[in-house]
Amino acid sequence: MAKYWLPAAAMAIILAAPASGHAKLRSTSPSADAALLAAPKSLTLSFNENVRIAVLTLISGGKAIPVAVDRNAPAAPQVTIPLPPLAIGKYEVRWSALSPDDGHMTKGTFAFAIVGPAAAP
DSSP: OHHHHHHHHHHHHHHHSOOOOOOOEEEEESOTTEEESSOOSEEEEEEEEEEEEEEEEEEETTEEEOOOOOTTSOOEEEEEEEOOOOOSEEEEEEEEEEOTTTOOEEEEEEEEEEOSOOOOO
8 A cells, every 4th residue: 555655645746836837027117108208227027937038129210229138147037127328219128038947938029118308328
């Protein structure tokens, strides 16, 4: 009888383990589709689990705007990227993030607009 107990206990532990899924973007700052009166100084992405940003591209008028992403930063559920001074206009953010816990890659896009005065250089 004891020889059946060990496999049953192992199966119970496996079934009780939490299911892992892809990292999900919970919120952004600025928020998606925001119309801002002033240019943001940074961009923050908040996830439901720890991630590392693999790619982050900021696009305006069909042109990529250089942003610095620290790919050596430790995995975290919230990632903040400093932004250069931005002019009035529409911006699209394209991102991809790696979940180090399960190795899955997640990606997405969102947009915001600056409708007020441009940031001072």
